[in-house]
Amino acid sequence: MKSHFNIDSEILQRYANGDCSPEEEALIDAWFVDYKSKLPKLELDEATLEADLADVWGRFELQGDHKIQRLPSWKKWLPIAASLLIVGTAAYYFSFNRVEQTTNKVVSEAQVSNNIPEPTRIKDSKVDVPAAENGAVLILSSGEKVYLNNLGQAESRSDHQVDIDLSSSEQISYKTGETANQQGSTATNTIIVPPGSVYKVLLADGTKVSLNADSKLTFPIAFQGSKREVFLEGEAYFEVTKRTSPSSSGREHQTFVVHAGSAAVNVLGTKFNVKAYRNDKKHSFTLEEGSIALSVPTSPAPLLLKPGQQALQVGKQLDIKEVDIDKELAWKSGDFYFDGETIQEIMSQISRWYAIDIHYMGPMGDQRYISNISRRKSLKEVLEILETTTNLKFSIQQNDRERRLMVIP
Structure with a gap:
């Protein structure tokens, strides 16, 4: 599997230490998404995966020039560890040693x-x-940073032939439709909304995402295949559009998947909120309209939520309750x-x-x-x-x- 990303060991070490710049962090996130999209499906039970991971740790510790500190909460990475083992020990290394980062402590x-x-x-x-204002940093697939603020950009950009409208002061918009080339469908962008700011994104499939302060979203600039996958840290409200994609039997529904921490939210078309800040003990998933299936490592089958319900994840504990949507x-x-x-x-x-x-x-x-x-x-x-x-x-x-x-x- 060839990749157009240039990731060296120094960047991985900075990532592990929590010293990456936003551009480098976005580049590594994009690298992982790119590799994940190319990996074959792999089914491993937890016991087998733990044994494989322990073997990888042992190989690292035998190498005198690698100073690796294990994280006590490494089991939360089990959902992605199988993919990382295929990618190689380098990808595994940076994923397991990522240090918690936050602007405000x-x-x-x-x-x-x-x-x-x-x-x-x-x-x-x-x-x-003053209260938070519109503002964010957009990191293109090349690593270039575009600063978005409440003054408006009055311009547009292009990334792998996908047009990005930056003219609004509160939202960036990606060109909708299915005309993006295959290379563009695997390229990712990252939008970082710092503390004291909010921002919105209109994705290429028409899905609207409202990002709360101190949040980050990594997403493909165009969607192809049977899944539309995005990765969230922080809090965001999603208004997902229903969409189909070509298949061998004609056309099939294109599932929208939000990865947040160890959980994954699967939907077709719906409105829901995800709150998954990295340093928070509680992660919540609140459904306003439609239906969602929530997958977590501790549950053998996806949990289905109905409108007005919220799933609250605290460690390995997951509870579903009725909530007041307006308050939530x-x-x-x-x-x-x-x-x-x-x-x-x-x-x-x-x-x-x-x-x-x-x-x-x-x-x-x-x-x-x-x-x-x-x-x-x-x-x-x-x-x-x-x-x-x-x-x-x-x-x-x-x-x-x-x-x-x-x-x-």
Whole structure:
């Protein structure tokens, strides 16, 4: 299997250490998608796969020039490990040693200065942070970066003869239809939406994707074959169009698959939300319209969801429950909806939306809160409401381009 990607060991090592640039990370993601599309189907039971993986680890450790640190959660990679074993030990190496990366981190009391700011009302703060705006970075199959912002691009690009409309300030659009050549159907693009931003993508098949802050989507620039596969880290709302593709028996439905963490969502045409941030303990899959089949390593058969249902994945545990769709999709409507969440869970959303680091200046306890706040408000306005409902104090600090939110019990 020949590949047009130029991946060397240094890039793989940086990927393993979490030191890749966004372009390099997108290149490796694209490489994996390209290889995966060319691999034969392989069915391995978990016991056989674990034995094979243990053998690969042993071979690495026999080589003195390889310093490999095993991750304790490597079993979550079992769904892709069979493919990676075929690709080769290099692909296996970078997939198993990927280090968690995030722009915004939550820091404990022990990691910050003991100079706790004097508690004052947040409305008296001289520092404020506006709500998130439209913005993203598009990485083409060549590795070229295109910066998207709320000013609009008023131009278009082409990638493997697939036109990309960049003229909108809030959405990029790929040319629809089935005219893309075979090379274009395997080339991928990646859109990275940083903390403090949101963006939309109209894929080549007509599917609409709304990306929440701190999210990344990797996708083919054109779709051919029986499946349309995309890879998500973060949160996104999908409006998937029904589509057929040529087959030996005429035409067949083209399944749309969203890979998110260890789970895969299979649909034909539907509306649903996926929340799968890499550092979150909980991943959720919420169906608004149509039907989806959710595949996870711990379930022998796909789980079918009906409209109004949500699958909540916590480690190996998977629960399905009825939910209020308006509340669950409040982010898409421009609201924060906190329903029995801890202050740490609330601050996780605040951190992504306002692109600010959170510092806890003491124990927070396990109290849970209910609140509904507009995401269009500035950070100070949101914190004024939270001060009233939580009895906590907040302090916004800024040093050049670095912003911190101190949570004071």
